[in-house]
Amino acid sequence: MVPAQNSPTIEQRLALGKPLFWLNPAYSQTAPEPQLQDIEDAAARLQRCAPLLVRLFPELAHSQGLIESPLLPVPALQQALAVPGTLLLKADHDLPIAGSVKARGGFHEVLCHAESLALAAGILHSTDDDYQKLAGPEARTLFAQHLLGVASTGNLGLSIGVIGAALGFDTCVHMSSDAKEWKKQRLRNFGVRVIEHASDYSAAVARGRAETQANPRGYFVDDENSPRLFYGYAVAALRLRDQLAKARIPVDAEHPLMVYIPCGVGGAPGGICFGLKQVFGAAVHCFFAEPAQAPCVLLGVQDPSTPSVYDIGLNCQTEADGLAVGLASEWVCSRIRSQLAGVYTVSDDSLYRDLYRLQASEQIAIEPSAAAGIQGPARLFSEGTDYLRSQGLESLSGQSTQLIWTTGGRLVPDAEYKNFLERGKIASNEMLTD
Template sequence: MNAGAAVIEHTGDYLNAVAHGREESRHDARSHFVDDEYSADLFNGYAVAAAELKAQFDERGIVVDRDHPLFVYLPCGVGGAPGGITFSLKDLFGADVHCFFAEPVAAPSMLVQLASGLTESIPISDLGLDGRTEADGLAVGRASMLVAPLMRSRVTGIHTVTDEQLLVLLRHAFDTAELEIEPSAAAGMAGPLILTRSPTGRRYLTEQGLAEKLATSCHVVWTTGGGLVPPAERQKHLARARALRADFTFDDA
């Protein structure tokens, strides 16, 4: 069905496209611009997903408490979606939920912002990063300054993944579960591996008294994105992934 929408592409990165859209909307009295960088409405809308997840847990009898911790791994671009979901999950489950963001190595905008400890926006270009990645949904040059301050006390950790790892994870998702996802959606799938294999992840589990609770824990990988990927593009991703080998030891993480 043709809904009459027009898709406008811009050269440059994601933030440049958003800036163009914001400016065009400003000159159109009939326009309502949903600003992905600083929209409370969008943030609150994403937060609803956490309540929907809890409802699914209730239906399936999945308990989240001190002895049954919940680990959630969320792909992060500008931060609206993972931030809203994390904000609500922490409200629902408190200290019993541990939320981790996943970003591309070339575009770790939220990691850069939070690690800086600064209150002004820090672009990844300041670190010499170009943001070029197969995970186009996460290729963002700077984090949302609405979301970043809220995540300082809520997000448990942030990990990065290479394009090679993204594609191999995408292939595994398809081969083992017939999940048709895009590279961006595969980012969180590295989370459980990093948590249990890397020195940093294992140290966190030990320090928080979680290592002995892994057998009774629940792990959720947020894999939204991919349903509208053209079949030819999906096959191209899979073909590339089948020719790749990626390191998942995470000994240096």
């Protein structure tokens, strides 16, 4: 066969910085080997820490200490998007306390660390002990002697900072240049030290990691390389399974579930994808959404040497602060390489347009990064039809569930949100007249 010499490579197409839809050639149609144990362990840890969380954050009393978001029907948005099947929102924009998808993983990792320190110090005698002891004076004195570090584009820092400070850790968040001012200020108000870096996320991680690990009592929450974060994020899949069952929405070969998740370094969407494939196997199809200037996970999944977006000539500049990552987590990419169905990339203007569209149709407020999932279904049914055909899904769209993961926004100050909406209104009008 003569090779198609003139067809551009995926790197060449990405380098144009224009939105595209990529199907993962390494995607496996068969369900992965069962590996649920680590996810169930993380879920059990969050469960045994639930009374502790109620004590630290009394607003969690109504959910008995579980940090979970609702699964929402969005009929007006569905009409606006003209999407087949049943359109749902997994409303992580509304997650209590931390206000984003980074909450489950972030809280899980800090609770893991606190638990092992307290077990080693004899404050907890076993994992059956009363975890409210972790909010007591003895534990606080212990935690105050330990440095907890993390690097973030904003929302992971909010998650780690809030739980770290509530437990009494000496908590330090290294913020990349993309992080929004209000996120830094909010952390400072909680007594968290915020170190601002003029560099991008990957460089902030390297600095934060080195500085934290130089302290003998330092513990670094490493978003590029953390099973504890990953399995904490993956707990969302178990919770979603229960929510779908409660709503009597089937997921099986006849009723496929398509999921669209905004993606930065890959940890949160990767953990969710991994968890969903464990729970639903071949019946679930996960697509990630990345900024056109920062498609690092697309690059990392398709090439195990994990090139950065700079390597192919992109600049990583985007208003989607949570997704402004130039280099993917190779650890995450290796776990989802055959499980991720595809990635579509988005322009900043389309994020504001969709943020505005969600407000106009459903009166739901989110942040720009969290809007990247919204165009997923329409993009799949227009640019991803090869996928539907190859997976035998074409005739099943009417009975499919289309799930958009809205990943952050609850804590956005009103004035900021107003600016987002104004920009979204302009972007909508411009896109209509294009």
